[in-house]
Amino acid sequence: MDDRITTALADDVVARSQWRTVAGRFFSHRFAVGALLAASAGYALTFLAEPLTGWSYKDLSSDLSQGPSSRHWFGTDTIGHDMFAQSMRGLQVSIHVSMVVAGIATVLGTVLGAVQGWFRGRVDAGVGLLVDFLLILPLLPVLMVLATRTRAIGGSSLMFVAVVIGLFLWAPLARVVRGEVFSIREKEFIEAAAALGASNTRIIFRHLIPNVMSSVIVYATLTVATAILVETALAFLGFGIQPPEVSLGALVDEGRDAARTRWWLFYLPGAVLISLVLCVNFVGDGLRDAFDPRQRRRR
Amino acid sequence: MPSARRGGGWRRRWAPARPQRAPASEDLRAPAVTEPAISPDGPLLRVSDLTKDFPVTSRSPLRRPTGTVQAVSGVSFHINRGETLGLVGESGSGKSTIARCVLRLIEPTSGSVNFAGTELTELNRKQMRRQRRFMQIVFQDPMASLDPRMTVAAIIAEPLQIHRLVTNAQDQVAELLELVGLHPQHGNRYPHEFSGGQRQRIGIARALALKPEMLILDEPVSALDVSIQAGVLNLLEDLQDRLGLTYLFVAHDLSVVRHISDRVAVMYLGRIAETGTGEQVYTEPAHPYTQALLSAVPIPDPKQERQRHRILLHGDIGNAADPPSGCRFRTRCWKAEAICAEQQPPLVDPGIGHPVACHFPETARVE
Numbered sequence A: 001m002d003d004r005i006t007t008a009l010a011d012d013v014v015a016r017s018q019w020r021t022v023a024g025r026f027f028s029h030r031f032a033v034g035a036l037l038a039a040s041a042g043y044a045l046t047f048l049a050e051p052l053t054g055w056s057y058k059d060l061s062s063d064l065s066q067g068p069s070s071r072h073w074f075g076t077d078t079i080g081h082d083m084f085a086q087s088m089r090g091l092q093v094s095i096h097v098s099m100v101v102a103g104i105a106t107v108l109g110t111v112l113g114a115v116q117g118w119f120r121g122r123v124d125a126g127v128g129l130l131v132d133f134l135l136i137l138p139l140l141p142v143l144m145v146l147a148t149r150t151r152a153i154g155g156s157s158l159m160f161v162a163v164v165i166g167l168f169l170w171a172p173l174a175r176v177v178r179g180e181v182f183s184i185r186e187k188e189f190i191e192a193a194a195a196l197g198a199s200n201t202r203i204i205f206r207h208l209i210p211n212v213m214s215s216v217i218v219y220a221t222l223t224v225a226t227a228i229l230v231e232t233a234l235a236f237l238g239f240g241i242q243p244p245e246v247s248l249g250a251l252v253d254e255g256r257d258a259a260r261t262r263w264w265l266f267y268l269p270g271a272v273l274i275s276l277v278l279c280v281n282f283v284g285d286g287l288r289d290a291f292d293p294r295q296r297r298r299r
Numbered sequence B: 001m002p003s004a005r006r007g008g009g010w011r012r013r014w015a016p017a018r019p020q021r022a023p024a025s026e027d028l029r030a031p032a033v034t035e036p037a038i039s040p041d042g043p044l045l046r047v048s049d050l051t052k053d054f055p056v057t058s059r060s061p062l063r064r065p066t067g068t069v070q071a072v073s074g075v076s077f078h079i080n081r082g083e084t085l086g087l088v089g090e091s092g093s094g095k096s097t098i099a100r101c102v103l104r105l106i107e108p109t110s111g112s113v114n115f116a117g118t119e120l121t122e123l124n125r126k127q128m129r130r131q132r133r134f135m136q137i138v139f140q141d142p143m144a145s146l147d148p149r150m151t152v153a154a155i156i157a158e159p160l161q162i163h164r165l166v167t168n169a170q171d172q173v174a175e176l177l178e179l180v181g182l183h184p185q186h187g188n189r190y191p192h193e194f195s196g197g198q199r200q201r202i203g204i205a206r207a208l209a210l211k212p213e214m215l216i217l218d219e220p221v222s223a224l225d226v227s228i229q230a231g232v233l234n235l236l237e238d239l240q241d242r243l244g245l246t247y248l249f250v251a252h253d254l255s256v257v258r259h260i261s262d263r264v265a266v267m268y269l270g271r272i273a274e275t276g277t278g279e280q281v282y283t284e285p286a287h288p289y290t291q292a293l294l295s296a297v298p299i300p301d302p303k304q305e306r307q308r309h310r311i312l313l314h315g316d317i318g319n320a321a322d323p324p325s326g327c328r329f330r331t332r333c334w335k336a337e338a339i340c341a342e343q344q345p346p347l348v349d350p351g352i353g354h355p356v357a358c359h360f361p362e363t364a365r366v367e
Helices: A001-010 A018-027 A028-055 A085-121 A121-136 A139-149 A157-169 A170-186 A188-196 A200-236 A247-256 A265-291 B004-016 B021-027 B095-102 B123-134 B152-162 B169-178 B184-188 B196-208 B225-241 B254-260 B278-282 B290-296 B303-307 B340-341
Strands: B046-058 B064-078 B082-089 B111-114 B135-138 B215-216 B246-251 B264-267 B272-278
Touching: A001 B225, A018 A028, A018 A265, A018 B111, A028 A085, A028 A265, A085 A157, A085 A170, A085 A188, A085 A200, A121 A170, A121 B111, A139 A157, A139 A200, A157 A200, A170 A247, A188 A200, A188 B135, A200 A247, A200 A265, A247 A265, A247 B278, B021 B278, B046 B095, B064 B082, B064 B095, B064 B246, B064 B264, B064 B272, B082 B123, B082 B254, B095 B215, B095 B246, B123 B135, B123 B152, B135 B169, B135 B196, B152 B169, B152 B196, B169 B196, B184 B290, B196 B215, B196 B225, B225 B254, B246 B254, B264 B278, B272 B278, B278 B303, B303 B340
Parallel strands: B082 B246, B082 B264, B135 B215, B215 B246
Antiparallel strands: B046 B064, B046 B111, B264 B272
16 A cells, blocks of 8 residues: 555544444444434424324314324314324423433433542442432332422422432432443543543543443433333323323323223323334434444444 | 654743743642752652552452552652653562652552652642642553543643643644654544554653653553554653653663663562662673573574573562562572571662662673
8 A cells, every 4th residue: 555645545534533433333223213213203293293183282172082083193082182182292291301301310320420430438338328229219109209299389390200200210320330430440541630630520521421421321311211101100190290281101091991992092192102112212222232342343 | 753843843832841830830820839949950859768558458348458568668769850760670569659659649658759859748639730740651551541532632632721731722732743753633533543652652742741840651662562662762762852851761671771761770579679870780780680680681693592691580579468578589589598588688889889789799790
């Protein structure tokens, strides 16, 4: 090879960051990309539902308990709600809630886990105690009690439910991050940063956290799926989000009694829910594969 | 290599490193303690009686302390301004521990580390962080010592950001890259895109960003291919001449140390066995360990190599958790007598011109 040519070319090439490599690998994962597209399309559809069908989730039509038709795509319930509009609203709420939950849980879990792993000793023991406590806590009963006790101060509002669930879901991620930080903190580039005079904050946020991001992103995606299921379970049990606001869990709960006679009330919102959780999980799997350093086949 | 235009740049900016320090430390709002006393004649670094014990804990979940490993036991040495001290010894002799103790990357158990008049062991965390500007380290494994998630430019600019010395990051980084013989355009790449030698140059550029007075080189070339080593060594010598740097060069490769060092200290199991100028230690070694070490250096001529006199040592370097009494080398020494097990030989000059820690020092000519 002619050395000059390769050098000249190389100088113009902008670096291929590891993020780009990962993105490349993710986008070659057809299943994951399909799931991401489907979830995005579903989210877009929640905003288009009303203009498309003419029904809002609050509307009560005179068509009571009708099966799916071109007028009501998912049928109607006993009091005349358009079930498609209701399902789409529920989907939207579930996505929003799960995003907030995953955001809170990810930030808390990453920072606290990194702090544990970096400082070790008492800090580790203290936060670790909290992590253990949250992990052994039976989540649903506790959330149900919280929901009933706090109804007066907005306990049934969307954001409140999301924040509360988020405060309970960060513990597993903190454990993962703590473990990874234990291994990264022994690497020489961390020692190098300390030798340069870097502060603890700088080492944690500039060196430790960026190097655990691959696990964090994968875990965050899976937390989204968990959050959807927790919120659904709460709504199914009659806690959390209250009417007139809808969520997929509440819809499935209401349609449960009619599963045999008016199947659309139960199965259609249920199918939407399952599709969403599946899509999120597929995206998570795709991300995990993309970050896996052993996958060197495709760059 | 730096172009002519850039070449003038570093000379202007780099040569007057000392006078620039006073205003720069004001940027850091540093108290006077970080300002090394101006003592042009005294040594830049003086280490006295440095000891480092590592606790050994039991394997049970209780992790009870069961003893200590004394990695460094009572080591004293000094380095003059602009000089290179080579620290040689086999694995486990405590070389790297000394390097890290000097920078307080690990806390010394006892002893004193005096850098340009400042007693480093007495500084608190904050004062020590400011002090780090004047002494930097280059690590052995250039892949492990560069953050894989940062671009080269970000890596080199980091020390400037930490010490708030950034004026024009892009120019500063470009200048540093040229100083170590890399292309400024390489700044937006990631460490994994470089060869070992190039990565080590990046590590050197990062260490030089703060215009330190002293570099601690912890086996800077032992992870590199032999063909690359020479280039990096030449760069280090070149930088020392240009910037007036002082080096503590830690290595196990005798020929590399001889090439770069003004003075050499030979370590064995946490203690200095012999120290002197490169000439003294390499041609007139008086400590049996130094003699054995030098006799192991291969000669590139096969005829001479076959006739070479070798001193074969038996056994392993001793256990630092349970070191031999008296002279630590006695278990492998062919001269060992009763006194060697009873008394630790002091590191003194037995009348040969350089200090040796042996009860029976005897100069041997080595060609």
